[in-house]
Amino acid sequence: MLIFVGLGLYDLDDISLKGLQAIKEADAVFLETYTSVLTGTTIEQMREKYGKDLIILKRQDVEQKPEPILTAAKNGIAVFLTGGDPMVSTTHADLRIRAHEQGIPTKIIHGSSIVSAVSGLTGLQNYRFGKSCSIPYPAPKWFPKTPLDTILANLKQNLHTIVYLDIQENRYMSVHEGIELLEKLMEGSTDSIPLFVGIARAGSNSPVVAAGSSERLKLVDFGPPLHILVVPASLHEIEEEYLKNFAGYDPQ
Numbered sequence: 231m232l233i234f235v236g237l238g239l240y241d242l243d244d245i246s247l248k249g250l251q252a253i254k255e256a257d258a259v260f261l262e263t264y265t266s267v268l269t270g271t272t273i274e275q276m277r278e279k280y281g282k283d284l285i286i287l288k289r290q291d292v293e294q295k296p297e298p299i300l301t302a303a304k305n306g307i308a309v310f311l312t313g314g315d316p317m318v319s320t321t322h323a324d325l326r327i328r329a330h331e332q333g334i335p336t337k338i339i340h341g342s343s344i345v346s347a348v349s350g351l352t353g354l355q356n357y358r359f360g361k362s363c364s365i366p367y368p369a370p371k372w373f374p375k376t377p378l379d380t381i382l383a384n385l386k387q388n389l390h391t392i393v394y395l396d397i398q399e400n401r402y403m404s405v406h407e408g409i410e411l412l413e414k415l416m417e418g419s420t421d422s423i424p425l426f427v428g429i430a431r432a433g434s435n436s437p438v439v440a441a442g443s444s445e446r447l448k449l450v451d452f453g454p455p456l457h458i459l460v461v462p463a464s465l466h467e468i469e470e471e472y473l474k475n476f477a478g479y480d481p482q
């Protein structure tokens with residue numbers, strides 16, 4: 231059997247009791263850290279807490295060469311760990327389909343996700359979000375405009391946007407970097423984004439949540455990763471009140 235287990239948002243205590251039990255009973259435990267990562271703990275601490283070896287997977291190990299995971303699931307119980315919820319803003323549906331097609335039973339043990347945390351921390355109503363997008367670190371000759379296009383299309387329809395910030399090996403995009411990249415994409419155009427919400431370390435005891443113009447957010451110290459950005463559409467009065475109370479929003 232292949233069991234997908236969500237680790238939750240920040241540290242060792244975010245996993246569900248069901249998830250912990252699955253790890254205890256597993257014959258092999260895999261962990262991917264390229265779609266999300268728990269910055270409030272380390273792989274060593276996870277190994278110690280679970281009393282199991284963890285097989286660390288890179289993107290190509292999951293998306294191109296998943297045979298070792300599938301073989302382990304054919305021969306026993308394989309657990310596949312992911313930050314957040316294993317099926318939210320990831321490509322792991324593909325692995326579940328591959329397993330199913332090979333006759334391997336699968337199961338999901340859900341985890342708290344950044345998607346639900348965003349609504350809780352910002353007060354932005356979850357049914358008012360449009361398509362989400364990701365800002366990647368630009369590479370030579372590659373600086374996609376898609377995230378800006380998604381944000382502007384959502385704003386036109388009066389929908390909020392979740393903007394995921396890139397994770398590369400030991401490099402985590404910050405709110406400040408994300409805003410600067412969006413500003414670069416808007417250079418020379420009449421496009422503008424009047425309001426941002428930045429969030430750092432959702433799920434920790436002291437997440438930072440700040441709402442305002444790009445200028446205001448650049449003055450906020452968001453601290454260590456992970457960070458995420460939200461571009462709100464026009465605010466419902468309760469959303470505005472929430473941001474004033476919990477994100478230092480000042481509409482003046």
Ligand SMILES: C[S@@+](CC[C@H](N)C(=O)[O-])C[C@H]1O[C@@H](n2cnc3c(N)ncnc32)[C@H](O)[C@@H]1O
Nearest residue numbers: 239314315318343344394395431432456457458
């Ligand atoms: C591609 S999404 C994967 C979401 C994950 N499967 C989940 O359900 O939470 C990962 C991105 O979400 C954001 N993120 C995830 N966890 C976060 C946290 N605890 N605090 C702030 N941002 C977070 C970061 O921008 C990160 O690059």
